[in-house]
Amino acid sequence: MKLDVLSTPGHLVGLAARGFAxxxxxxxxxxxxxxxxxxxxxxxxxxxxxxQRDLARFARIEQPPMAQMLDRMERDGLISRAPDPADGRSRRITLTAVAEARLPDAIAALLLGNRDVLHDFTEEEAGLLRVLLTRLVTNLDRIAGVEPLPATLIIGTRD
Incomplete structure (x- = not known):
């Protein structure tokens, strides 16, 4: 069976990612x-x-775009920055009360969107999709030579 480039996992995952975005x-x-x-x-x-450094690593983006995003988030009242008492060169970033108040609604909206998209999947299929995508992300990290995120962070579970 000939595999068309438009039916490869990379292309399909890209389409799905753009749709989710x-x-x-x-x-x-x-x-x-x-x-x-x-x-x-x-x-x-x-x-x-x-x-900023830890957030860039966590979000898997470079420092300059993270700095720009943090500047916008601070301007919009979502985060605040204060000098780090342990390291004068660094700044500690915290959520504002506004962000903390809105975050549960944002998470609920995203979870509802995921439920909507997976409405005709069985629980087993949805679980298998999460497992396979987690493995895919791990493999991509390995190939790219980046430190893999713990699986609990990839699939969004909390301790």
């Missing part, structure tokens, strides 16, 4: 968030990161 952006915009904000907000909420 459009859906998520539409649902997050009324709450004052962008899709790129969510990894940062969740990492701050859960204590996974508190510096």
């Amino acid at each position: 459009r859906l998520s952006e539409a649902r997050l915009k009324p709450l004052g968030f962008g899709l790129g904000h969510l990894p940062v907000l969740v990492a701050l909420r859960d204590g996974q990161a508190s510096t």
Whole structure:
């Protein structure tokens, strides 16, 4: 069987990612968030990161785009920055009360979007999809030579 480039996993995952991004952006915009904000907000909420460097690593983006996003988030009242008492060169980043108040609604909107998209999947199929995508992300990290995120962070479970 000949595999068409448009039916490869890479192409299909890319289409799915763009579709999820459009859906998520539409649902997050009324709450004052962008899709790129969510990894940062969740990492701050859960204590996974508190510096720009750690947030960039957590969100899997380079430092300059992270700095730009944090500047916008600070301007929009979602985060605040303060000098790190342990390292004068670094700044600690925290969520504002506004972000903390809106975050549960944003997470609920994203979870509802996922449920909507998977409406005709069985629980077993949805679970298998999560497992396969987690393995795919792990393989991509390995091939790219980047430190893999713990599986609990990839699939979004909390301890």
